[in-house]
Amino acid sequence: MRNLLNFIIKYGTWFVFTFYVLLSCVLLVSSNAYQQSVYLTSANxxxxxxxxxxxxxxxxxxxxxxxxxxxxxxxxxxxxxxxxxxxxxxxxxxxxxxxxxxxxxxxxxxxxxxxxxxxxxxxxxxxxxxxxxxxxxxxxxxxxxxxxxxxxxxxxxxxxxxxxxLLNETQHFSVKLKGTLFIGSLAWRGGDPTIAYMEEVPRHAQYHAGDTVVTSGYSTAFPEGMQVGVVLNRVKSTDDNFFILKIRLLSNFKGLSTVRIIKDIYRQEVDSLKTFDNITEK
Amino acid sequence: MTGKEVFNYIALSIVLLLAQVLICNHIVLFNLAMPIVFIYVIIRLPVNLGMSMLYTVAFTSGVLVDLFSDTMGVNALACTLLGALKRPVLFAYVPRDDKTKTMTPTISQLGLAPYCKYLLTMVTVYCLMVFSIEFFNFADIKDVLLMSAGSSAFSFLILLSIDSLSIPAKKTM
CATH class of the missing domain: 2.40.10.340 (Rod shape-determining protein MreC, domain 1)
Structure with a gap:
């Protein structure tokens, strides 16, 4: 017992260091889950x-x-x-x-x-x-x-x-080219806060630089037709069936002050239908 | 450390923490240089402070910044590792003797050149760690290096200017 105590006292600093490193790692890993406790976010x-x-x-x-x-x-x-x-x-x-x-x-x-x-x-x-x-x-x-x-x-x-x-690499948004039915997935890739990429655009889609990109309306988060950005040019894609468009975002994220939150009164109904799909698939 | 010194360190920590989360976190020069000032306390703590206490101060500072920045664990881990590297980095630039084992790393005690080397190394190591942990992807190595270089240089200049405030002015005749 005395040897154990001596050991702990002798290497106490290392125990403290290891404890803090492990705790940091646990916090780091747990923070990657989307559903975090409200107390561990800036909303606390x-x-x-x-x-x-x-x-x-x-x-x-x-x-x-x-x-x-x-x-x-x-x-x-x-x-x-x-x-x-x-x-x-x-x-x-x-x-x-x-x-x-x-x-x-x-x-x-x-x-x-x-x-x-x-x-x-x-x-x-x-x-x-x-x-x-x-x-x-x-x-x-x-x-x-x-x-x-x-x-x-x-x-x-x-x-x-x-x-x-929107400037979050893990989050994607369903968007489309205004006035067309060409849907894509909007993703930010880090770096410049004014640039994002519209991915998975079908190869046959027609576009021009300056075209407006709007929300597709395929979710309860945004109604169809809300402005997102304008097309700058096409960039290289690894998939031959789809291409990627470089988009200049219209929102100025450096100077955000007032925003609006969209409430969809059909949200619960749509979500319950999705749940129904999951049950029937099982 | 005397009670007054402890109070001064706590006050400095609070001021730098608020400066970090309210001001510095919102400054990004050319999309790659962000000042990191709250690590100044870890850098300036006396060398003879117990390592357990140093780890505790470092971890707490990191967690507090993480809480405000939605980067839970990133700064906490980097700060704890920085605490562990503090003595090896310092003694890489100054000889390890009785005098240096009890000193506080300042310009007046270390001299300008060794202090600048110590400060720049600590800041660079911290930036490399924090951006590597945050990006957590080898594909982003270019971004990590660019942001580390930009942020290190920017933070070094700011911390050096904070240091210059604490140097007593020479008496004029």
Whole structure:
């Protein structure tokens, strides 16, 4: 026993070192899982309050309030445009069918939020917003700014939420070339925060430099047709059946201040259908 | 260490930590150079401080920065390893004797040239470790090296300017 104690005392420093290294490795590996505890992200109470305080100090109060009101107005108008578009499409179908019921439920709603923390230098970037579960924010909701898409909510606390930025190498978004049916997968490859790549574009797809890339609408996170970026040029691909387009992103990630979170009221219904698919496949 | 010195180190740690997460984390020059200032405390801790305490301070600093940066474990691991490398790096540039075994690594105690070498090595080693852990992919080795070089140079200049603030001004007649 005494020998054991002497051994521990003699090599105590190494034990401490090994303990901290192992603990760091455990934290490192566990942080790669998407579903992290809210306490281990920038959406926790301490981090968010520090960032919130810093934002309050650095923000220009008048400009912020004016900006927020404009954003709210913009959000409601955008929501109205999207719903009118969908109603119009519905009307066209109904007119064809000689149906009289032109009413349709509003599908998308927007919640305005301020960005209280944002990073662009890591391979996996996140941002923190000052809206949480109390405002109806749930993981999986899409986030946009006035120029284009920004990311997807990853963890929602009561008053804050963490968003996986578009500038995150692990996150892909379903997009398409505007006015066409050519779908691709948008991915960021690190480095320049203004450049991303539209992958898996079919070989026969027609495109021109300057074409707009928009969301495909194949998820509940983003409605169809939200701006993402513009095509710069084609880059080399390892797959002969598909090619890759280099995209200049429209959102300015260096200067994100106010964003909008998209709520899809059909989300639960669509998700439950996906669950149904999984059950039947089993 | 006296109580006052402990207090000074804690205050310096808090200031540098806040500077790191609120300012430095948001500065990226040419998409490759980011200043890392919070490791200054690990670099400046006295040589005779117990290694267990050094590891604890290093790990805690790293975890706190990770908590704010959504990089859980990255800085914690790099800081702990930096703590382990502190003495070997220092004694690579200064002789190991009774005087140096109890000193605090500063410009006044080491001299400008050895201190600069020590500081630059520590900062470069830290940047290489942190970016390697963060990218965790040999395919990104070019990015790791570029970001390490840019961030090391930028951080070295900032830490040296923090040091220059602590040098007492020469008395004028």
């Amino acid at each position: 109470v301490v981090s968010s309050s520090v960032y919130g305080a810093a934002t309050n100090v650095t923000g220009y109060f008048d400009l912020r309030s004016i900006n927020e009101s404009l954003q709210k107005r913009n959000a409601s108008l955008e929501s109205e445009v999207l719903n009118l578009k969908s109603q119009l499409a519905q009307c066209m179908v109904m007119l064809d069918n000689n149906s009289a019921d032109l009413r349709r439920e509003k599908r998308f709603d927007f919640v305005s939020a301020s960005v209280i923390n944002n990073s662009i230098r890591h391979p996996r970037n996140y941002l923190t917003i000052d809206r949480g579960r109390k405002d109806g924010i749930e993981p999986g909701m899409g986030v946009v700014d006035q120029n284009g898409i920004v990311g997807i909510v990853n963890v929602a606390g009561d008053n804050t939420a963490r968003v996986i930025s």
